[in-house]
Amino acid sequence: MNEQPIVFCKGGGCTAKLGPGALAHVLEKLPPFTDPNLLVGFDHSDDAAVYKLTDDIAMVQTLDFFPPMVEDPYIFGQIAAANALSDIYAMGGTVKTALNIVCFPEKMDLNILGRILQGGAEKVREAGGILAGGHSIADSDVKYGLSVTGIIHPDKVLENNACRPGDALILTKPLGVGIVCTASRVGQASDEAMEAAIASMTTLNKYASEALAPFEPHACTDVTGFGLLGHLNEMLAARCGAQLHWKALPHIPQALEYADEFLLTAAAQRNRNHLEGKVEFESTPFAVEELLFDPQTSGGLLVSVPADRAEEALAAVQALGLGCGIIGHVTDEHPGVIRVTE
Amino acid sequence: MQYQVNAMGKPCPIPVVETKKVLAQMTAGDTVTVSVDNAIAVQNLLKMAGQKKLAAESRTLASDHYEVVLALTEESLAAAQTPIAEEAPACIPDARAKGTVVVLSSDEMGSGDPVLGKALMKAFVYALTEQDILPDTILLYNGGAKLSVEGAPTLADLKLLESQGVEIMTCGTCLNHYGLTEKLAVGSVTNMYAIAEKLMGAARVVRP
Numbered sequence: 293m294n295e296q297p298i299v300f301c302k303g304g305g306c307t308a309k310l311g312p313g314a315l316a317h318v319l320e321k322l323p324p325f326t327d328p329n330l331l332v333g334f335d336h337s338d339d340a341a342v343y344k345l346t347d348d349i350a351m352v353q354t355l356d357f358f359p360p361m362v363e364d365p366y367i368f369g370q371i372a373a374a375n376a377l378s379d380i381y382a383m384g385g386t387v388k389t390a391l392n393i394v395c396f397p398e399k400m401d402l403n404i405l406g407r408i409l410q411g412g413a414e415k416v417r418e419a420g421g422i423l424a425g426g427h428s429i430a431d432s433d434v435k436y437g438l439s440v441t442g443i444i445h446p447d448k449v450l451e452n453n454a455c456r457p458g459d460a461l462i463l464t465k466p467l468g469v470g471i472v473c474t475a476s477r478v479g480q481a482s483d484e485a486m487e488a489a490i491a492s493m494t495t496l497n498k499y500a501s502e503a504l505a506p507f508e509p510h511a512c513t514d515v516t517g518f519g520l521l522g523h524l525n526e527m528l529a530a531r532c533g534a535q536l537h538w539k540a541l542p543h544i545p546q547a548l549e550y551a552d553e554f555l556l557t558a559a560a561q562r563n564r565n566h567l568e569g570k571v572e573f574e575s576t577p578f579a580v581e582e583l584l585f586d587p588q589t590s591g592g593l594l595v596s597v598p599a600d601r602a603e604e605a606l607a608a609v610q611a612l613g614l615g616c617g618i619i620g621h622v623t624d625e626h627p628g629v630i631r632v633t634e
Numbered sequence: 635m636q637y638q639v640n641a642m643g644k645p646c647p648i649p650v651v652e653t654k655k656v657l658a659q660m661t662a663g664d665t666v667t668v669s670v671d672n673a674i675a676v677q678n679l680l681k682m683a684g685q686k687k688l689a690a691e692s693r694t695l696a697s698d699h700y701e702v703v704l705a706l707t708e709e710s711l712a713a714a715q716t717p718i719a720e721e722a723p724a725c726i727p728d729a730r731a732k733g734t735v736v737v738l739s740s741d742e743m744g745s746g747d748p749v750l751g752k753a754l755m756k757a758f759v760y761a762l763t764e765q766d767i768l769p770d771t772i773l774l775y776n777g778g779a780k781l782s783v784e785g786a787p788t789l790a791d792l793k794l795l796e797s798q799g800v801e802i803m804t805c806g807t808c809l810n811h812y813g814l815t816e817k818l819a820v821g822s823v824t825n826m827y828a829i830a831e832k833l834m835g836a837a838r839v840v841r842p
Contacts, residue, residue: 363816478651479819554654554682558646558674561681565674578685 313566331449332383339382339513340442342449350446354379357393357437361473361589362490365404369411369436371493375516375590376438377419381501382514382593384450385442387419392426395435408436419498452513453529457624459510460602461534464500465492465592466615467520467583468547474557475550485546492544492614493590499612500593507597507605515591519563521571521584521630523594530628535620538580538632542615547586551579559587567630574633584632596622637666640799641675642699649675650682652797653704657686665705671698679704686710733837734769736762738778741786743842755781758842759788759795768800769840771832773824775805783809783817792820805829 325333331350332342340354356376360368373390380387392412396405416423416438455461472489475481497514504512515523520541528534563585573581592614597605602618609616637656641649649670656666668679676692679702683690689705742751743758759781762768772795774782781788782804796802802821809815809823833839 474647478647480651552685554650554678554685555647556650556678556681558672558678561646561674561677565677 313562331446332451339379339452340385342383342385342444342446344446348445350444350449352380352383352385352442352444353440355393355437355439357395357435358589359433359435362476362486365407366411367490367494369408369413370415371411371490371590372408372436373412373415373438374494374496376440377415377421378497378514378516378590378593380440380442381497382450382452382512383442383444384448384501384505384512385444387416387421387440387442387498389422389424389441390416390419391424391439392428393435393437393439394426394428395431395433396428397432397434398430400434404434408434412436412438415494415496419496450509450512452511452523453527453531455511455527455532455596455622457532457622458599459596459622460599460605460618461524461536461620461622462504462595462597462602462606462609462616463515463520463542463592463619464497464504464595464609464612464614464616465495465515465588466542466544467515467588467591468544468551468586469493469588469591470519470557470560470586471547471550471555471582472544473589475546475553475555478555480553480555481550482546485544485550488544488546492592495590495612495614497593500595500609500616503608503612504593504595504597504605507601507608509595509597509605511596513594515588515594517559517587517589518566519560519585519587520591520594521567522563524630525567525570525628527594527596528622528628528630533623533626533628534630535623536584536630536632537620537634538576538584539634540617540619541580541583542592542617542619543583544615547583548577548579551582551586556582557587560585563587570629572626572629572631574631576632576634580632592616635660635664637664638799639666639668639797642669642671644670646675646678650678653679653682655793655797657688657704657706660706662706662708662711665703668702668704670700670702673700676700676702732770733835734767734771734840735832735836735838736769736772736840736842737833738772738774738781739841740777741780742777752787755842756787756791759791763791763794768795768798771801771803771836772821773803773805773829773832774821775808775829779804779808779812779814782820783814784819785817786819789819796820803828803832 329344331344340352342350342352344350362368413423469489472481472485476486513523606618639652653668687710689707692702694700743754792802803824806823
């Protein structure tokens with residue numbers, strides 16, 4: 293029997309995220325909650341919420357779900373789960389439990405759902421967590437993700453914006469998965485490029501997080517829908533500036549080629565608009581600019597580490613086998629502005 | 635020549651991809667007018683225009699209707715050395731006949747010799763592209779589903795029709811039946827409800 297394909301949504305993965313501008317506008321209007329035990333709430337624009345339970349244990353909570361960005365339901369399940377679990381690792385935490393979040397068309401073959409959930413469950417197991425339940429809704433399009441709870445020591449929370457001037461910036465996965473998936477959607481991506489994107493998206497950030505922990509990073513976030521520049525901008529929190537070297541950016545080589553063919557998402561352009569005036573490009577090719585705004589699904593960790601330990605830290609991440617690099621450093625000059633040069 | 639691309643309701647990067655196909659056919663002095671339904675698509679088109687050094691202007695017709703007009707310049711011709719299509723297919727601005735639906739329910743035209751029938755069908759779809767008035771929609775079902783998939787002799791012409799705003803819809807059950815689900819290469823997948831709605835709503839149904 294022929295399998296029914298997943299009915300694709302208009303933009304899969306993290307390209308389907310609401311624009312950062314639109315989101316900030318709505319969140320601003322919500323009443324703030326105050327509780328001394330809430331260590332990280334969403335006023336921080338951080339990756340996950342952290343709530344202190346005891347002096348030794350804080351709970352880390354996050355959820356993430358999105359429409360498919362690849363044809364294979366099993367791989368989609370793996371990617372969606374790796375992406376959701378990533379927020380726990382971006383905080384420096386350990387995964388404990390996960391719940392499935394599912395939207396699925398009633399008339400679609402349930403075997404497809406089975407394979408999505410199987411892919412997701414395997415990633416939860418790999419993360420060392422327990423899949424403890426979930427919730428499913430009949431919907432016109434497929435969407436899948438996880439709500440994840442982890443734990444962390446309250447003193448060891450890795451906030452996304454505690455970088456310090458002089459820190460080196462390490463990126464642990466190659467950029468360009470958004471562009472490659474977009475090219476694939478219009479039939480213009482090579483198998484090789486798509487395989488590289490899938491290998492990157494299905495890799496848990498657990499390994500990079502564990503590899504970097506001994507080097508005492510000051511700040512960490514995962515690069516997802518807002519692109520490298522969007523997440524770096526949040527990390528700088530208008531207190532620090534950053535200097536990036538575009539030649540040092542780990543990336544999927546074909547992504548530059550596809551960017552030059554203008555296979556670009558709406559989300560990347562929204563990211564560009566949102567960061568207007570906050571990024572200065574100097575002799576940077578157009579395709580690299582696009583790479584920097586490209587929304588990443590299950591992207592790598594962006595980690596701010598003490599400069600004197602950067603090389604050693606990079607070697608630890610390199611051992612994991614994905615494209616990674618020291619992409620620049622944090623400055624006390626031009627706070628809130630990211631400069632991109634050769 | 636003035637070309638049109640109707641990319642209303644199509645997510646990025648489709649507006650850019652469809653516009654690029656038309657740009658490849660354009661020669662000096664031609665323009666293409668692209669209709670899109672969101673401002674971000676306008677920005678992505680202008681970004682491409684900037685890189686390709688095209689002359690570009692955009693206008694807002696409504697909050698969900700924008701037009702971008704692109705023209706080749708000497709600079710863009712020099713920069714890209716745009717290959718000029720040997721015979722650019724005729725393309726009349728929004729020449730779709732309102733309410734005309736073409737139904738292709740077989741990969742053959744007429745009954746008799748199947749080889750002849752297939753050749754006739756290919757010629758018919760090509761002839762459609764040459765019409766002054768284009769259909770609104772082309773429905774492909776049963777054996778017709780073989781016409782819109784990878785490797786089909788009619789694929790290039792159907793893509794050309796789609797780039798001029800003709801809606802190409804292929805029956806999903808039929809694709810599945812012939813094992814072609816993964817091979818659909820133009821237009822969208824549709825279902826019987828939508829097919830019935832299109833046929834009931836048509837002012838004129840053309841069946842070759």
